Amino acid sequence: MSSSTVKIGMVGALSLTVAACGGGDNVTARCVDRNSYQSDGSYRVVDDDRCDDNNRYYGSHGGYYWYYGGTSRGSRIYKGTTVKPKDATITTPKGKTIQRGGFGHRSSSGS
Numbered sequence: 323m324s325s326s327t328v329k330i331g332m333v334g335a336l337s338l339t340v341a342a343c344g345g346g347d348n349v350t351a352r353c354v355d356r357n358s359y360q361s362d363g364s365y366r367v368v369d370d371d372r373c374d375d376n377n378r379y380y381g382s383h384g385g386y387y388w389y390y391g392g393t394s395r396g397s398r399i400y401k402g403t404t405v406k407p408k409d410a411t412i413t414t415p416k417g418k419t420i421q422r423g424g425f426g427h428r429s430s431s432g433s
Contacts, residue, residue: 346423347410351388352399364400365389370414388412388420 353373358366372386390412392402406412410423 347407349390349407349410349412351390351412351414351420352392352394352402353386353414354389354399356385356387360398362400364395364398367394367397367399370416370418 352367353370354365355368355372356365367389368386373388387404388406389399389402389404390407392399406421408423410421412420412423414420
């Protein structure tokens with residue numbers, strides 16, 4: 323294999339990497355009821371306001387939390403994660419932006 327072939331291959335791979343990272347991911351977050359977990363791995367989706375309300379707790383953990391990504395089926399969501407993705411634009415189905423992401427983005431906590 324010639325050195326020019328290797329260079330072209332490396333440039334192509336680098337271009338794909340930059341393109342993939344540059345735009346960031348778009349992820350949908352849904353508010354779920356922690357106590358609604360089923361054996362199929364799904365949670366019941368509840369109104370977004372419940373995740374915004376810091377006064378609703380069960381013991382030492384919140385009763386509701388954001389569930390990122392996944393597939394919805396009726397009023398349930400599964401195959402997502404409770405771990406907030408980094409460098410992603412996260413919005414709710416109602417269009418509320420929870421986090422703006424993308425390449426080189428810095429986020430801070432607080433309002």
